[in-house]
Amino acid sequence: MTSVEGSRAPEARSGSPSLRRLLPPARRFLAGRKGVLVRLGAWSVVESAQTFVAGYGVARAVDGGFLVGDTLTGLGWLAVAGVTVVLGAPVVTGVFAQLAGLTEPLRDHLVRRAVVQSMARALAGPGGGDRAAVSRLTNQVEIVRDSFAGLVLTLRSFVFTAAGALVGLFFLDPALLVVVVPPLVGGLTLFLVTLRPMAASQRRALAADEALGDHAARTRGALRDITACGTEAEAARYGARLIAEAAATSRVLARWAAVRATALGVAGQAPVLLLLVAVPWLRGRGVTTGALLGAFTYLAQALLPALHTLMTAIGAAGTRLLVVLDRFAGTASPPFPTDMTPHAPHTPVTASADGPEQARRPLRDAPRTQCATHAPAVELRAVTVAYGARAQPVLDALDLRVEDGEHLAVVGPSGIGKSTLARLIAGTLAPSSGEVEVAGRTIAGRSTAELSALRVLVPQQAYVFTGTVRDNLGYLRPNARRADIEAAVRELGAAPLVERLGGLDAPVRPHDLSQGERQLMVLTRVHLSMARLLLLDEATCHLDAASEARAEVALARRPGALVVVAHRISSAMRADRILVLDGVGATCGTHRDLLDRSPLYRDLVGHWGGSRK
């Protein structure tokens, strides 16, 4: 109830400038490996020649062999084409050998960078850093290497295959180029134009998927926190929003995939169709049957597969490469900057009612409405609460005003409605009638996160979780400086406890703490909170009288108001005013007033006095 797991969904981001940013280092990297590039080019020229011979051989086999009844010549040309395919094996070996000269130095460089980054983080951050980071980064190095190798292979293969095929078409008959080149260029242009927006949408889809997966994992790990904070509905709502976003980004991606299929159709399949349609025209210009068959061989066996591989590989591996390299670069547009990922349990944020900016603002910067308006910290007007339509009201037409800076104690016999009042002010219980305002704002209908920014309600059951001492103490103010935490620890008298646990960075095992120690930790946490209204519902009941006094005095000194459901007379006596609930009405005054005016209060004081012995 005191904090909310808030986070915002990954927002759609525009196509990033990563490509522009990555090009200069990529150019430098390639410039330093000219020898490798030349050798790779040489092997690729051999591959080009293979493509050339495949189509040219078919054309010659038909025109100079089979069509003129010279089967031997026909078979001879086919054999030439076949042999070049068989000889392709050493060419592939040569290409891969050179490829290693590009990918392995890249991998070495990235591994070095990954290790340096992880070590730097480990040295900078508390707790030895993220041990999983090295394995995560090295895994990403492998992705970079594979994607980079795939891209080089595909690009190179397409360029040299297309060159071999186009040269072959030219040699068969330049008129063939008139039919083939326009759709090829048109389709490729369409593909290139859509490359950038497609990459951006792919990135958004990836980000949305990861955010969803991350949220699911975090929610699973934080179920206890979510239940304790009563934010199940909010977690579900956030999950639903992430699902909707993932679905929307996937739909956009599907639309781009359709555009890519169109580009492939225009560049790869339209030339085949046009060639068929143009057969009479080509025949009229003296293009032979063999040349036509050779042209179809180029299109069907070389260009179409190369185009298909190019478009698929650049669409998938290219984007993956950009995303992963972005992460390495740690630059302006990493796919999931920390402020976009769902927050860890110890990072409460204010809610979204005031828009996304406000939603990211931690409690430290929450607006201090109370200061600005001088409204009372709490105002109840004719508030009635009944648990059930026909039940006796627990609180009946109660008026109450607590000023900012005031310390109010609430007392009354067991079951009289003290916790009900605390929950009412905290906004976790709606009145049957009447109005409740906190800091001049109606509390009804506020989101949990808004309520968290306004007040902290501390129940008797102290909630301490597994984590470090600092995590526990800073839960309501994640950006608290060490000095702030240490000051709160001193004020609350929690220093011996923190010392015994091993300091702020020591782990906390909740079950090893006594009830009183847990309460002390929670009260220190509450002291650090930025909310101006603290509601303690018997939150000190397990502390000894001296510790309780120290804690209450420290909490009362904080800016804002303190309302305490008192457990001891000493606690009530420390307050500026005391509200006595008697089941019929309520009486409010100082200790001295109430001794005169309230028989119930006198009874309670007598009872407390007796039970102290």
Ligand SMILES: Nc1ncnc2c1ncn2[C@@H]1O[C@H](COP(=O)(O)OP(=O)(O)OP(=O)(O)O)[C@@H](O)[C@H]1O
């Ligand atoms: N959720 C609920 N549903 C029905 N009745 C409730 C509910 N919560 C409290 N009550 C009843 O309302 C009355 C006031 O309860 P409340 O817990 O506010 O009293 P209290 O003064 O805080 O008691 P204690 O000092 O024992 O904690 C009690 O009779 C209780 O049984």
